[in-house]
Amino acid sequence: MVTNFLHKYQFQNHQLALPKKQFVTYAVYALIAVAFLHFLLFYPAPASEKPVVAARVQEEEVAAAVSARVNAREQLLPPPPPPRRRDVALGNPQAMEEVAVPPPPCDYSDGEWVPDARPPLYNGTSCGTIKDGQNCMAHGRPDTGYHYWRWRPRQCDLPAFSPEAFLRWLHNKHLAFVGDSLARNQAESLLCLLASRSPTELVHRDGEENRFRRFAFREFNATVSVLWSPFLVKATEKAERAGVRHNHVFLDAFDERWMSQLGAVDAAVLSVGHWFLLPGVYHDGGRVVACHDCADLNHTETDFFGAFRDAVHRTLAEVARRHGGGGGAGEEKVVALTTFSPAHFEGDWDKSGACPKKRPYRPGEKGLGYTEAEMRRTVVEAVRAAAGSVSGLRFAALDVTALANLRPDGHPGPYMRKDPFGGGGGETGDGRVPNDCVHWCMPGPVDTFNEILLQTLR
Incomplete structure (x- = not known):
């Protein structure tokens, strides 16, 4: 059986067997065919360029649409926050450039008086430079509520007075x-404020x-002078x-009593x-150009506004002529010109109750009178005209008229003299009581003038 199997297997192989040379030839042809088939199956012909271009255009359109949407969203987003202080400290140029933009100047004339529980920096016994007529506490004024108000501008902040900050500015300087x-009232207020920090x-x-005085703060090599000149120009x-x-x-x-000294002064408050x-001529x-309240003289009666305007404008022009053009940057x-400070007489100056108010006016409760408004406007316009006229000089207005107008409670009134109702010399023999409703008690609203002065000088 096995022999038959072998015989049959041998027979079949013999029938399928080919000559050796012919077998190799067929094998090569078969390999070529297989290779060609493999190429067709696994390496198809490349697609045309047109679909590739279409796909690229479509991607660009999508990118453009996405970019447009992102840009639109960014436009709706709030602006980026301002640079942090740390960015500036680290020297970020962009941050430093943005922070360098100065804030708009503060309008201190627009505001209101609000209660303030902080006590004054000085009082009638702690400061020795208060003029006797403005030392209301020492003269027996019983109420102290006028001490506890502060001026709050509507659109900016007015920091409380800092004696340290003012003395740092005044170091090696002369202020007149x-x-x-x-002007003397404001100067004495500043002296008391600074004396709370340095003798x-x-x-x-x-x-x-006390019309011409000079004070020194030796710790700071600082000088404050008080120079009398009620018209700024020459007068008898x-x-x-x-x-x-x-x-x-x-x-x-x-x-020239003050004008000749201005060269040695770093800052002046007029x-x-x-x-x-x-009454004035x-x-x-060489001729009379105006006369106020002079019915007994042979001159035509005129108002004083024109004379006031000429005196202020000419004074600033002369200051610019003499002292402009000097100094470099930072020198x-x-x-500074303090605007007109209104009086608050509600009756005769020598009658009791001439200025009896015990609190500030509320906003809108007391408007400026014509005289006060005109005097203020003259100073503001004169400063505006002089500002930037020459190098080396900076003119500024301390616009206190509105805030002073709202403080009828801040005047000495009858307490310009000691114990006015107790036989201490205030009341005259015929029952008249002199009242001061022009100047300011110290401490009092006049201290706010120097808060604004500090911000102006810095």
Whole structure:
């Protein structure tokens, strides 16, 4: 059986067997066919370029649509936050450039008085430079509510007065207050505020009634002067006892008592106005050009607004002529003008209750009178005209008229004298009681003038 199997298997192989040379040839042909079939199956012909271009265009359209949507969303998003202080500290140029944009100037004239529980920095016994007539506490004024108010501007912040900050600015500098008794009132307020931090010393006094004085803060090598000049220009003051009832003011001449000292001053605060309301004859070019309250003289009666305007404008022009153009960056001289500070008489000056209010007016409760508004406008316009006229000088207005107008409670009233109702010399023999409704108690609203001054000088 096995033999038959082998025989059959051998027979079949013999029938299928080919010659060796022919077998190799067929095998090569078969391999070529298999290779060709493999190529067709696994390496198809490339597609045409048209679909590729269409796909690229479509991708660009999608990208454009996505970009447009993203941009639209970014436009709806809020702007990025301002750079952090740390960015500036690390020297980020973009952040530093953005922070360098200065804020708009603060309008301190628009605001209201709000309660403030903080006590004053000084009082009637702790400060020795308060003029006797403004030391309301020492003279027995019983109420103290006028101490506890602060001025709050509507659109910006007015920081509380910092003696340290002011003395840092005043280091190695000379500040002068020039003008009438309101200028002196503001100067004495500043002296008391600064003395709460550093002792002050009177180093010079020349003239009666403390009209020319100089104080030193030796710890800071700082000087504050008070210079009397109620018209800023040259004038011969009235002398009632000598029968001279009118002031004679020379608009074309300057008061060298202070003007000649301005070269040694780093900053000056000028404050005038109330003396122009007194009887006065105004001269210009050797002739009388205006006369106020002079019915007893052979001159035409005029108002005092034109004379006040000429005095202020000419003074600033002369300051610019003499002192402009000097100094470099950071060395400019500052000349600030305090605007008119209104009085609050509600009756005769020598009658009880001339200025009896015990709290500030509310916003809108008390408007500016015509005189106060005109005097303020004159100063603001003069400063605006002088600003930027020369290098080395910076002119500024301390616009206190509105805030002062709302403080009828801040005047000495009858307490311009000690114990006015108790036989201490205030009440006259005929029952009249003199009242001061022009100047300010110290401490009091006048301290706010110097809060604004500090922000102006910095």
